[in-house]
Amino acid sequence: MKQKRTRRGPGAPGGLEAVFGVHAVRALLERGITPTELWVQEGEAGARLADLVEAARAGGARVQARPRDELDRLARGAAHQGIVAFAAPLAFEAESALWFRLEAWPHDAPPLLLVLDGVTDVHNFGACLRSADAAGVHGVIVAKDKAAPLNATVRKVACGAAESVPVYQVTNLARALAKLKALGVWITGTAGEAEALVFEADFSGPTALVMGAEGKGMRRLTREACDQLVKLPMAGSVSSLNVSVATGICLFEAVRQRGPASPGAVSRKP
Template sequence: MSKVIYGVNAVLEALNSHPELIEEIWLSKINLSGKKFQILEKAKKLEIPLKIISKPNLKPPKVPPEANTQGVVAYISEFSYAELEDIVKNWEDKKETPLVVILDQIEDPQNVGSIIRSADAGGVHGIVIPKLRSCDINETVIKVSSGSAFNIPIAKVNNLKYAISFFKEKNLWIVGLTHKTDLSIYELDLKQPLAIILGNEGRGIRKTILEKCDFLAKIPMRGKIESLNVSVAGAIAIFEILRQRYYI
């Protein structure tokens, strides 16, 4: 069954990274310039079916009534998940120190999309999500990620503990981000090969997953609030790793 994605950046990233997934594109001819014109030209070159509409804000089938499409809508086939081996290949091809993000039952598509966008910006080599009790890579995730979901390998696995063991065998250290520790993430050496685990919005990381971690680390806070949104915490962790690896 086709999925719908919309917005200039999301559709352009899909065209650049996975054009084979795109079944059809709808474009408003209003302000058909810049990135919208790039989409038009790429779609023509790739012989992707196009519909040019005179209305400024498209409302084709499956698009939510409240959606701001920016005049660009694409229908895509099911999202193409990667394998764990694809994540390994990504860091090997780039000859970089591995960095993987593992999401333990994160359910809000806004959070998943934001994490993917931060991971893409921070040079993460892959993301792992579980098949059960977790948000899939759906239309909302793709939109919130601004198309970053097409730029980074995302694997969906039956068992997160298996994935953790897989990365341990590849000599990655596993870091669980949790408040259940006194160790600050700023005290850790994050230049080594890493997989960082982010937990569910309410429950955090499951006990069985915490037990598989080599280190537990928290983001220290000085205000009255006791916790951060998981996507914010993930972004802070990713960019602290980036800082330690490349900017000190």
Template sequence: MNEDIIVGRHAVKSAVSSDREINKVFIQEGINKQQIKPILDLLKDRKIMVQQVPKSKLDQMSDVPHQGIAAQISPYDYTELEDFLEAVKGKTATVMILDGLEDPHNLGSIIRTADAIGVDGIIIPKRRSVTLNSTVVKASTGAIEHVPVMRVTNLAQTIDRLKEHGFWVCGTDAKKSVDYRKMEADMPLAIVIGSEGEGMSRLVKEKCDFLVHLPMVGHVNSLNASVAAGLLMYEVYRKRNTID
């Protein structure tokens, strides 16, 4: 079985708290164990092997800050599209479609925001897209354990399948679109975020039921993909949840 490495206290704690198969946890020699006591208690309860290693070994495991802890885990399992559709049947669900996103930090950040506001799932393509790697896990700060991620062969066909299950598809595009604050959100919704450099692909854009844009008045006419995704997710949340 292939293995992956996740690093950081939030990511490791979330993995240990879940049902994920964890083979071993590495902690830095000399680390203040009181600071990671909740994690160590979970590891003891699950009888997971813990090994103390030099900081240099942890540095070699990842190119992102590890906070003195890393875990060797089985690869993350992607959710099947049909299983997802069955799970959200009858709900006013929201799913994010990431069309060719390449930056793992953006994907991790989107997963983190999706978990924060209860987005039901995320769809990524198998080709020309970032995958669920250790950098994504770290950037998600553990949220990856709670948000289903689907990896599909063909986004256009996947959109057709979503539409068969009652989803409306919202694309993001600066041209021939409406202000995102006017978007409807009282139906199952799939929101497409295009790649960092090229935006949505032509076929995916043609499949969208409507297009929205984020108004900008500054000198740089673009937003980071994860920021744009976050604004759209929170707009859906705002429209569906009134303040008591």
């Protein structure tokens, strides 16, 4: 099911979504996703971005030189770095695909899943996806409601992770967590009032790490569905961390426990 998109900037080809920035565009090409069209800033940017331009052109993309002010208007404040690619919009993976994959688990290592409850900020969402990709997470789970869309800003912030990590959209998060438990996945939620530290949790088996929205944290039903709650030790004056920072710390504790052979994220490509 596709998430409703935000309105595209002026000049964007119909039916396509803009992907801004060098890292995000390079990630598209490295994953075999050829944009339909590529806009490159006129002037010195063309020479600086020659490798990306040639790779996109070789894949069949139409390349156009455009003035900087046009790219600025399209990016609406995003750091486009002189390059914008237009590709098909991303879509969430269906909930049925999650259960199919888990019931016929194809990997030797146990699943490592990231669950985001109420994370609606696209910058935080993109940063969480980037951490998930780096940590070898097999899939990210979000609810149909109160969740950020998979839009151009997420793709920009994620630097390619939005294309590589499967993002499953479930209708009811509490029910989905209950089904994960029935499949043998241990649910670990994060909460500031928890007694145990994240470093005391066991992430070596099938694991789903649940991160709540900043400020509000996990919703009540989500919290009740967790097998255990953990927290990060906070030694300073601030009481909490940005959700994407906390996600990275918790995920890499799981990586540490699982050892250097932890598998990479499952590609979205068929």
